[in-house]
Amino acid sequence: MSESLHAGQMLARAETETGLSDYGDPTLPHRFGLVVDHLNSLGLDEDGRRRAEDVCHGLLTSRLQFFEDRNRYPVAREVIQAPMFVTGEPRSGTTLMHALMSVDPDARALRFWEVMYPSPPPGLAGPDDPRRARADADWHEINTLMPKWLHSHPYNDMLGDGLPEDERTWAFDFRVLTPTAWWRVPMQTVVGGLPTDAVAQYRIHKAMLQQFQYRRPRRHWVLKGFHGFRLAEMFAAYPDARLLWLHRDPVQVAASRTMMMADILEGIVGPVDLKAAAAMHLELTRAGITNTMTNPLVDDPRILHVRYTDFVADPVDTVRRYYEFCGRVVTEPAASAMRDYLARNKGDRYGKFRYSTTLLTDIGEDLGALHDEFRAFRERFGVEIENRG
Secondary structure: OOOOOOHHHHHHHHHHHHOOOOOOOOOHHHHHHHHHHHHHOOOOOHHHHHHHHHHHHHHHHHHHHHHHHHHHOOHHHOOOOOOEEEEEOOOOOHHHHHHHHHOOOOEEOOOHHHHHOOOOOHHHOOOOOHHHHHHHHHHHHHHHHOOOHHHHOHHHHHHHHOOOOHHHHHHHHOOOEOHHHHOOOOOOOEOOOOOOOHHHHHHHHHHHHHHHHOOOOOOEEEEEOOOHHHHHHHHHHOOOOEEEEEEOOHHHHHHHHHHHHHHHHHHHHOOOOHHHHHHHHHHHHHHHHHHHHHOHHHHOOOEEEEEHHHHHHOHHHHHHHHHHHOOOOOOHHHHHHHHHHHHHOOOOEOEOOOOOOHHHHOOOOOHHHHHHHOHHHHHHHOOOOOOOO
16 A cells, blocks of 8 residues: 555545445545545554555445435435434433433334444345444454443443444544544544534435335334534424433533543553543533523423433433423333343443543643533533532
């Protein structure tokens, strides 16, 4: 391999190998070129470049095949009716909430094996679809590379059957470069700096839901992602959607997300500068809280706001409240499955996830001042200060 990656050559290779050329978006080649420019700026060694090229090739061919499916099958006719979303700042209980809803026999959730290998439509394949085993192998590799991630996110033991965030449906759109798509490449996560287009992103998200619903029994969708900055576009794509928004003490959010991402990135790129990470995640938390306090759609009647502490106190009752909000009922089989999930999946089953707000004091922040800074948010949503480390 040469010392630089070449976007044009990789696009041509994907098109030649698949015999396809429709990426579903004429702006994709330009955006892919920006990603390749970023990869070339990292100073990757030969092995790193090979891994980056492999990831790019996989995403490009997957995208070509995915959009060809929409030409080959009537996937686009699928109606996505009244999906149920969960959102909130990182480390606010959204993943557990989503996991509980996903065990409802009448619900359907995205699965990693589907979003990692979306073509052909899973409804056309049998229960022994080899993509499941392939995704399981991927997740064994991820968990080996990043063993500490299981402390903060034990749900990763679900492997290919795990529950991706909605943002993972955009991996082959090259707008963000997140660990569950790019773990093989020794680089930092890229969550900003690339062109974003929320309308286009939800268009792909809906196309994914249609792909995975096609030729399968109809169930209601339960989904989870960081939708707070994209409320207008989300509701435009899904006017009949409902959204549960969990709210937690922002000081704990900033500290916990810092340690979680440090654990993830340590497995990919090595030791992490915790002070720099804490400063970055505090600013990301501030941006999220600012959006929550200023976005007029936060008060949309389709949104149910719930305190993290209330959810932790009674998770199944919180699910029941949300279902009632959506005009649905938690059946006894669903409630039983949720209680069983909680009994069988203790949050510390791979060890205690440890973090401390000293991550913030170490960068010169005063916790009292931070609590004052977030006082208006806490008062608006009834969020109390969490008295822990």
